[in-house]
Amino acid sequence: MENLTFIHRGQRLSKKIYGGIIIAAAIIFLILDRNSLKLSNWLGSILLIFLGVIETTRLSGSDKSCIGTCEGTLKILWRGWIREISIPDDEIEKITLTKDFILIRRKGKKAKRMYINAMENDQKTQVYEFLIEYSQHKNIPLEK
Numbered sequence: 001m002e003n004l005t006f007i008h009r010g011q012r013l014s015k016k017i018y019g020g021i022i023i024a025a026a027i028i029f030l031i032l033d034r035n036s037l038k039l040s041n042w043l044g045s046i047l048l049i050f051l052g053v054i055e056t057t058r059l060s061g062s063d064k065s066c067i068g069t070c071e072g073t074l075k076i077l078w079r080g081w082i083r084e085i086s087i088p089d090d091e092i093e094k095i096t097l098t099k100d101f102i103l104i105r106r107k108g109k110k111a112k113r114m115y116i117n118a119m120e121n122d123q124k125t126q127v128y129e130f131l132i133e134y135s136q137h138k139n140i141p142l143e144k
Contacts, residue, residue: 003068003075004130006123012064019056021022023049068129074104074134085112089138095131096143102131 010020033041054060066077066084074092087106094105106113116124135142 002130003066004126005064005066005127006119006126007064011079015128016056019052019054022052022055031034065114065127067127068132076104076114081119087112089140092140094141094143097128097131102127 015116026045029048030042030045033045064077065074065079068075071087072090073086073088075086077082087104091106091109093105093107094104100117101117102114102116104114106112110135119127134140
């Protein structure tokens with residue numbers, strides 16, 4: 001089984017546009033309110049600029065999806081997640097594949113839901129094939 005990586009270009013572009021709008025709004029607010037010496041106005045604008053920078057960089061969540069196996073664990077970094085998660089094979093109770101999301105049920109823990117409706121059809125197919133092969137290889141129940 002080969003590890004999969006997908007880059008969501010639409011999300012990357014929209015995050016940069018959204019972050020740019022936030023930064024522009026904060027700068028315009030600073031320019032229009034330059035005569036006011038209220039600390040709260042300045043701090044609010046600086047906070048907005050900071051949030052805009054976070055949004056335009058990769059700090060506000062991943063713009064790619066990765067799924068793969070490594071040493072008896074399923075490693076997943078999904079679109080919008082900040083960090084990768086590792087799920088041991090023996091912790092997976094069942095994998096459910098639907099049209100809009102993939103649900104990985106875990107024993108004694110909260111299930112992980114990965115939305116796939118923003119992916120291209122060939123990417124969805126690759127993820128489905130990977131998880132079907134993975135579930136057959138590890139004898140994990142699969143529900144379609």
